[in-house]
């Protein structure tokens with residue numbers, strides 16, 4: 634099944650061919666960048682830097698774009714682990730007392 638991909642260079646959505654090669658251009662297709670040479674250069678350098686496999690990054694991009702279901706967001710009102718809890722009302726010290 635063909636999957637819509639997100640280009641990490643230009644943030645565009647594209648549909649690579651099933652063979653994962655562009656026959657007219659004689660270029661291999663990628664799940665992380667479109668056929669634009671600028672995108673290819675940028676994304677290749679980025680992936681070399683972060684050292685995460687293409688397939689994993691492509692999955693993250695699809696998820697962030699909402700192509701794999703609704704985008705998950707952190708629940709509001711919940712403190713991150715390791716943070717101090719909010720002070721209760723009236724517990725704060727003031728200079729007046």
Ligand SMILES: [Zn+2]
Pocket residue numbers: 640641642643644645666667668669672
């Ligand atoms: Zn692109």
